[in-house]
Amino acid sequence: MCGSSTTDIYKEFRDELVGAGLLIPSGVRGVYGRSGVFENVIEQFERYVTREGAPQKAEVMHFPPLFNRAHYCSINHIHNFPDLMGSVHSFTGKDREHAEMLRKFEGGEDWTQDLHPSEVMLIPAACYPLYPTATGTLSTEGRIVDLKSFVFRHEPSDDPARMQIFRQREYVRLGTAEQALQHRNDWVKRGKAMLESVGLQVEAVVANDPFFGRGGRMAKATQREQDLKYELVVPICSTEKPTAVTSCNLHLDYFGIAFDIRTADGQPAHTACIGFGLERIALALFKAHGLEVKAWPAKVREILALD
């Protein structure tokens, strides 16, 4: 299993996963194909989430992994996480410009400066595309929305749990400050219990987001001070640096103001989400119980209907 050198423990586990055929390397760090066995673990964990979330009677809104560029520009991701962004560019010229771009392409020059930014960015979090669609006034009950998407983070890494593209399954609450806080707090507990029930060693900790640069230090301090975000962490390769597999986040009225979402009494709505990192949860399960799903503990196989 994972070795003792801190530089190698990630590569070792990645190589085991690749050797077992669970992940298929693409040649780019953090971008893998998934085997049928891996996909089935994710599908079954998702069904567990759906069962646990059923009493909420959430609306389902599953977005593809693209985010309207204009909406991206309405939030502060470019301030806080510019190094993680994915901006989608395409070619919009005619024959003449095409010939010039091909000349560069074939001559080994940089041809990408001939592209233009498209109308879209890659999604940084599964719930972002929801908020711009929610502009307007909520009922007194507010809303609960079930989201799922591939999300992108440009952070090439040998750690198999730090993928550049992975799926998040979320439940988002839109409503009053109390409704949002309760959602966040309920799901910290429920999410922790769910992960424990499938044999993972989980701890809830205050989040430690990788805000960018000098300006990010203040954002980080504010996040911690206001007690906004909890992560459910599980040791995957490292017990000293356990991996966040789920996060429970209170946004206060940030999205309510950015996208003019209001409560029934006209105040900016508060929002909160729980996001399950599905690939990380699958990896944590493979680490805890071994690479052969058939050999996992009976109770875990039963909860995840893996027989």
Added chain:
Amino acid sequence: MCGSSTTDIYKEFRDELVGAGLLIPSGVRGVYGRSGVFENVIEQFERYVTREGAPQKAEVMHFPPLFNRAHYCSINHIHNFPDLMGSVHSFTGKDREHAEMLRKFEGGEDWTQDLHPSEVMLIPAACYPLYPTATGTLSTEGRIVDLKSFVFRHEPSDDPARMQIFRQREYVRLGTAEQALQHRNDWVKRGKAMLESVGLQVEAVVANDPFFGRGGRMAKATQREQDLKYELVVPICSTEKPTAVTSCNLHLDYFGIAFDIRTADGQPAHTACIGFGLERIALALFKAHGLEVKAWPAKVREILALD
């Protein structure tokens, strides 16, 4: 339903789908969220594909929607379809460059030229990431692979069936020329029968790909002449211009040569695929049977297990 003016029939159907809550607009043409009902139709059609494909005992390799840029540069997409490409760019600078990009961002200048091309492109077709992983020599049986991915095509449109990002489910054959041809031909028949069984009015036609510019005319002629690609088309908004919902494609030894995939006797492998366009199939079903799944014909609901 669809009106008579050719410019409006697409918008009208899109507006009906949005009105029924099946698609959720993102503000970008061709990028939508999907409701739970819409997702369930896709999931059930996929299960039908899985059942029909089961005798093949295919290996499952599901890739996320990103494609290694170096592999993109080994194929001719930039020659044939540059206008459809999605190149992913990110920020790689430090605090100083960040401050300069933010100055442009906040001043309304173009900040995207401060980004750098990342290691990845968006995937143009679900099977592309497979071929670079298949370098080497096949057994005499060859391989059959089950793929699924969101794919990107930069073609903003009001036609709900012409999305910028949608899912393809594929079965790819790698092997001899005969194995590839047989896979393609078998799946043209099987795919047509499947679509007919769920009440769609299907025709198999020689494909008409939108090759780019002057150079594309020859590629288009070659594709038609060599009888390489069939599309299964169904009228969605227009009976005169039916929509390709599935395609069956013979690549000859194109990918075998590009990625050094060889048959047991050392020849470049031939490949072929069937690709189901899942969103288009769902849209064709909603168009044919109405927006209320409960009111669909009993036989269709039974095949798709929609009860």
